[in-house]
Amino acid sequence: MNCKLVCLTLFLAYGLQAVAQKSYQLDSPDGKLKTVVNVDKIISFSVSHEETEVLAPSSISMSLEGDEILGLHAKVAKVTRSAVNKVIPSPFYKKAEVTDSYNGMSLNFKGNWSIEFRAYNDGLAYRFVTRKKGDIVVKSEEASYNFSKNYETFAPYVNSKAPTFEQQFFNSFEQPYVNEPITELNSGRLMILPFLVTLDNGKKLCITEADLEDFPGMFLNNSTEKPSLKAVHAPYPKTVEQGGHNRLQMLVKQREDFIAKTTGTRTFPWRAFIVSESDKQLTDNDMVFRLASPNRAGDVSWVKPGKVAWDWWNDWNIYGVDFKAGINNETYKYYIDFASAHGIDYVILDEGWSVNLKADLMQVIPEIDLKGLIEYGKSKNVDIILWAGYWAFHRDMEKVVKHYAEMGVKGFKVDFMDRDDQQMVNFLYEAARICAKYKMMVDFHGVFKPTGLNRTYPNVINYEGVNGLEQLKWSPESYDMVTYDVTIPFIRMIAGPMDYTQGAMRNAARGSYRPINSEPMSQGTRCRQLATYVIFESPFNMLCDNPSNYMREEECTEFIASVPTVWDQTMSLDGKVSEYVAIARRNGADWYVGALTNWDSRELELDLSFLGEGTFKAEIFKDGVNADRAGRDYKKEIITIPANKKLQIKMAPGGGFAARIFK
The missing domain is CATH 2.70.98.10 (Beta-galactosidase; Chain A, domain 5)
Known part of the structure; x- marks a missing residue:
């Protein structure tokens, strides 16, 4: 050739x-x-x-x-x-x-x-x-x-x-x-x-x-x-x-x-x-x-994000009262009174209000008068959310949603789906659609990560799909929630909001954590818990601890209750995956700043130049000098933001920092 x-x-x-x-x-x-x-x-x-x-x-x-x-x-x-x-x-x-x-x-x-x-x-x-x-x-x-x-x-x-x-x-x-x-x-x-x-x-x-x-x-x-x-x-x-x-x-x-x-x-x-x-x-x-696909629910002006007083994590373990605490009317009225006193929008009735092992949400236990609690809540400007196991909710969904919507319930926390095959994905869409039809919000638990359904049906107000604070009711002493906390803002939170259920008032410094089901604690400092209300995206956000503990900690409770759950603006300030994170968010005229660190103590300089011109003050919560030994140690101060808008903060091991900035 x-x-x-x-x-x-x-x-x-x-x-x-x-x-x-x-x-x-x-x-x-x-x-x-x-x-x-x-x-x-x-x-x-x-x-x-x-x-x-x-x-x-x-x-x-x-x-x-x-x-x-x-x-x-x-x-x-x-x-x-x-x-x-x-x-x-x-x-x-x-x-x-x-x-x-x-x-x-x-x-x-x-x-x-x-x-x-x-x-x-x-x-x-x-x-x-x-x-x-x-x-x-x-x-x-x-x-x-x-x-x-x-x-x-x-x-x-x-x-x-x-x-x-x-x-x-x-x-x-x-x-x-x-x-x-x-x-x-x-x-x-x-x-x-x-x-x-x-x-x-x-x-x-x-x-x-x-x-x-x-x-x-x-x-x-x-x-x-x-x-x-x-x-x-x-x-x-x-x-x-x-x-x-x-x-x-x-x-x-x-x-x-x-x-x-x-x-x-x-x-x-x-x-x-x-x-x-x-x-x-x-x-x-x-x-x-x-x-995600655009809104299909039409007018959603009735959707009301907010805070929720939660019962299950703290095991209904209130004290200093003259009635037996548990899943009963007296206990839930106590939760409602607490929520009302602190401007908290909702009280949730978690698992236990419906008859166990029946998977039938129309069967309410005799200790609970739902209509009475709903009316009592309304008199105190507090609404009721109901927990629902997946099959109990799915088997007769429209009947259940219509019945409780007419009674005055404002939404459901649906739990234990634990799959993401096509059949289960379709359930989420159907649940969102039917709840929207009856003006009911829905918080999905025991569920896969968000994929934008909260845009398509804005009444889907939160998701779990996160290894949240509930794990500390039973996890061993070797468990490391602190490192997880400074990892999820960079990964899981990209998918969408997460119902991590923070707010613990028992705070364990390193080496002090123990799993106690009826008196659970968090890992890290008190200020860490406060900061998560700014750091973690959560339009429908739980207060996981019990009212008796919160009422002993008025400063912290007032701050938690005051932090918005939706925002006009978000600014990423600093961070490194699994080490530390700092975020600022604006609601109206006020900015909120949160920061978390891993088990290393840490000093950061936060650039607040986004505040613009003017003089600003801040209500800050910072780790106390002994927070490395006593996690609950914190200090609250009112400070003036430096003219150069550079804020120096220091966090204890497992610590945090939280602030509200106002002009």
């Missing part, structure tokens, strides 16, 4: 390859973030931020029943691009408005489907879109998120050590983080979202999802020796059986060989990749809220 023929053959081969593989680039509005999508035998995408590789080429596809794989040998029919810059109103959020600014690209493929990409200054999101007739069955959605280096991660495993993924799909989505390289993560355990990766150049990548509707949630797993994370979804339940906690759960006994059966024309959940240049940026990220 002569040289000309060889060269021609090589040219044709290269040319055919070039034609077969097409690349499409999408940049963020500021040009720092770049995404390249390659369409060849498979579809892959990569992400970089300036000189930092965020994701190496990562393949994505979706397999439908009938052996159709969206993403295999795909043919691009049309490419559409867009640029969006708008403002989203967000009345029950950490800011009054959310800026939604991105460049979009939709790759439309032959076969009536597409993939949409959005490039924001702070990350990338993609989702599948189908335009099929009738219904479809989704066998799986495949994704391998690849990295060229074995980066460190902050990974939350499911809180189940069951040997199979099928068993691990049943979990409460509450778990501390392990800090391990990708290849050393346990291949036998599922990991929940959000998931954090430490990149080069001080940057971080947080992986999560948004607009999760009519589809199962995503887990991650690493099953290779390479630094790669694979998407895993719970298959659809085939048979379920009542059981679990007080027979309030539906346990999956058998699953189908597909993950979703759904309409053929729809958008699928967004897969979000949030990129930060500094850790503190993670504590004020709006990606999930931006990507």
